[in-house]
Each structure stands twice: as C-alpha cells, then as structure tokens.
Amino acid sequence: MQAFIAKVGKGAKTAKDLTWDEAKQAMGLLIEGSATPAQAGAFLMAMRMKGESVGELAAFTAVARQYVLPLSGLSGLKMVDVPCYAGKRDTFYAVVGAAIIAAAAGASVLMHGWEGTPERPGPWSVLGRLGISTDLGPAEVSETLASKGFAYLDMAIYHPPLARFLDLRRELGLRNFFHPVARLINPARARCQLIGMAHPPYCDKTVEALNMLGAPHALVMRGVEGEPELSIASLTRFVELRDGRLIPTTLHPKDVGLPLGTSRDMAGFAPSLRDQEAALLVKILQGEVKGGPRDWVVLNAAMLLYASGVTPSMVAGVPLANQTIDRGAARDKLRLLAQMGTASAASRLRAS
Incomplete structure (x- = not known):
C-alpha cells in the first residue's frame, strides 16, 4: 500500500496513474481491511487530489464486484x-x-x-x-x-x-x-x-x-x-x-x-x-x-x-x-x- 500511495500522491506534476493490476491490488487491500486506517485515508485523499483515471475506476469496480454475488433469478427481465x-x-x-x-x-x-x-x-x-x-x-x-x-x-x-x-x-x-x-x-x-x-x-x-x-x-x-x-x-x-x-x-x-x-x-x-x-x-x-x-x-x-x-x-x-x-x-x-x-x-x- 505504501508504494501505491507514493505513486498517486506525489503531487500534481509527478503523480502517476496506477496500472490495471496495481489498481486491483490496492482495491483488494482496502476491501479486505489489510491497509491500515492511516494508509486507507492517505490513499483515498491522494486519489481525490489526483483524480481517478478511467482504467483505475474500471479496475476498482471490477474488484468490488468480486466480493459479492450478483442478485440471482432475474434473467429475462426488462x-x-x-x-x-x-x-x-x-x-x-x-x-x-x-x-x-x-x-x-x-x-x-x-x-x-x-x-x-x-x-x-x-x-x-x-x-x-x-x-x-x-x-x-x-x-x-x-x-x-x-x-x-x-x-x-x-x-x-x-x-x-x-x-x-x-x-x-x-x-x-x-x-x-x-x-x-x-x-x-x-x-x-x-x-x-x-x-x-x-x-x-x-x-x-x-x-x-x-x-x-x-x-x-x-x-x-x-x-x-x-x-x-x-x-x-x-x-x-x-x-x-x-x-x-x-x-x-x-x-x-x-x-x-x-x-x-x-x-x-x-x-x-x-x-x-x-x-x-x-x-x-x-x-x-x-x-x-x-x-x-x-x-x-x-x-x-x-x-x-x-x-x-x-x-x-x-x-x-x-x-x-x-x-x-x-x-x-x-x-x-x-x-x-x-x-x-x-x-x-x-x-x-x-x-x-
């Protein structure tokens, strides 16, 4: 988590977007509670200042979906x-x-x-x-x-x-x-x-x-x-x-x-x-x-x-x-x- 915070939190000119795999790893650490509260807060604020890229947003969503089952029995509905x-x-x-x-x-x-x-x-x-x-x-x-x-x-x-x-x-x-x-x-x-x-x-x-x-x-x-x-x-x-x-x-x-x-x-x-x-x-x-x-x-x-x-x-x-x-x-x-x-x-x- 420290490496991810450092990458996205270096400031307006030097901050970099996470790769697809990095974004997935970071999201997993947050959802599972492996990141400390300080790390989670720092990462969230650094991402807010940088702004999420399209790839990061998609990767975060893909991981979030993996931790819950979709609702069932709804096929064929409009x-x-x-x-x-x-x-x-x-x-x-x-x-x-x-x-x-x-x-x-x-x-x-x-x-x-x-x-x-x-x-x-x-x-x-x-x-x-x-x-x-x-x-x-x-x-x-x-x-x-x-x-x-x-x-x-x-x-x-x-x-x-x-x-x-x-x-x-x-x-x-x-x-x-x-x-x-x-x-x-x-x-x-x-x-x-x-x-x-x-x-x-x-x-x-x-x-x-x-x-x-x-x-x-x-x-x-x-x-x-x-x-x-x-x-x-x-x-x-x-x-x-x-x-x-x-x-x-x-x-x-x-x-x-x-x-x-x-x-x-x-x-x-x-x-x-x-x-x-x-x-x-x-x-x-x-x-x-x-x-x-x-x-x-x-x-x-x-x-x-x-x-x-x-x-x-x-x-x-x-x-x-x-x-x-x-x-x-x-x-x-x-x-x-x-x-x-x-x-x-x-x-x-x-x-x-």
Whole structure:
C-alpha cells in the first residue's frame, strides 16, 4: 500500500496513474481491511487530489464486484439499474415516482443507495414513508424485483465493505472514489445502467469505464443534484453507451413532447418534511396532480421505460407513462409495493 500511495500522491506534476493490476491490488487491500486506517485515508485523499483515471475506476469496480454475488433469478427481465448516492436537498425525488410508474408499465427497476449524510437524505427517506421496504436482503430484493418490478437495495446490506468507505464522507466531509464505484457496481447485472453525476467531467469518465467493463447499455448524465434524473426546467446533457458506441446527447423536455417547466416544479422539501414529499408523490401517482411536477415525473418515467427496453424511445415513453397514471396502474403498483413492505416488516418482526 505504501508504494501505491507514493505513486498517486506525489503531487500534481509527478503523480502517476496506477496500472490495471496495481489498481486491483490496492482495491483488494482496502476491501479486505489489510491497509491500515492511516494508509486507507492517505490513499483515498491522494486519489481525490489526483483524480481517478478511467482504467483505475474500471479496475476498482471490477474488484468490488468480486466480493459479492450478483442478485440471482432475474434473467429475462426488462431491467434497469438506478444507483442513487448523491442525496437531495433542493428538489423532490422524481425518480422514485418515475420508477413506480415504469414498474407498473412493465419495466423492472432496481434502485440502490446508502443512507448518506443527514443534510442530503437518499431515496430511502421517501420510499420508507411510502411504505416500501428499504432494508431487504439480497434474496428478498431479487424476489421482489422479479415479482413486482421494483425494489430498493441498501448498499450497507449488500456490500458492507464498500458501504464502510462511503460512510467516510460523514467523517471527512468529502466524497471518495468508492462513490462512483457504488454507482457502477450494478448488483443485478442489469443490461442498462442509468447513472447521474454532479460534475460534468465524471460523465465522460464514468461512461468510458462502463465501456471498459463491457456494459452493453448505459445513460450517464449530469443529473439533478447528481441523481439519475432529467430536468424538466432545462437541457440535460448525457452520454449514451450502446454496444460499444458513445453517443453524446442533449435533451430538452420539448424533444419528448413535454412543456418546459420551472425550478418551482421540481422544488423539494427539507429533510424534516419528507412526509410532505411522499404525499406529493402519492398524489402524482394517483393522477391528482397536473402540470409541472407530474410532467417532471413522467419525463423520468419515459427515460426508465426507454432504458429498460419497454419502449423504443423516450418519446414513446411519455404517453405510456401518462396512460399508466390515468388508468390507475401506477396507484395500484404503489399500493402493492406498500403491502409487500408491511408484510416483509411483519415477517422480520416474527423472526426476531
């Protein structure tokens, strides 16, 4: 570990990227706990100052995947992987409502994340208030995903060593390369990955790392607050990876037949008011909200329907998403997921 720290930590002009094998060895030492706390902290900060190369990011992800089994029993599903690790402060979680709509329309959506920092709660804070389980083990997640089309996986349950390094953000106040690795890990090995980033340079780096890892399809965007969401109030730039081709794209809501919204349409709730956010999503899914907030959720549902392969384009996803709300299927899907959450909690209580 000392040699790796020395190589990446020599400063802006003399630091060097690790080779593929060196990056794999370093990641193994971190995950297995062989590196001392001082060495781990020094390596993480040196990598942050240098910046991860595409090869390093791909190698780190490849090793992280080796320490856990992928979710099983999911072959043949029209599935999309939706990692949520940035947390929200200024906008509501449109992707949560979008995922439920997409699941009701035939997609299978695996959302995963971790508790993050108190000032930027993740989607678990809203899902729990909707009655959807956020503490399922891998086998339960697989079963729920296969039978109901949507599930949330807590990275602390699925991959504890990786989550341990995510938790360092609370202690250090800065992200480290385990955050993009968590976005890339793809627990179900879904054919399509939908990844949001806060910083534009990471979009190109992330999609190139996915290509190096052999991902068949991905959409990597500068998402709203760093989460995998298209904006209803502005252009969204993203790069699509499809079978080895990288396709830079700029999407305006009007491109898919939706009116341009405003930042007010996306306005969120303080961490202490997540009940109100959940109530808004319920009203949207029940068809009780018209205008900008609904359009924002529909826009992102269309993206999920396209990414999963349910529709051939985002344009085709918009009317399907609206129909799914209007005919009550989104409302019914939410009720079903909430019932499963209640049943699962009761089962775990009996077991304890």
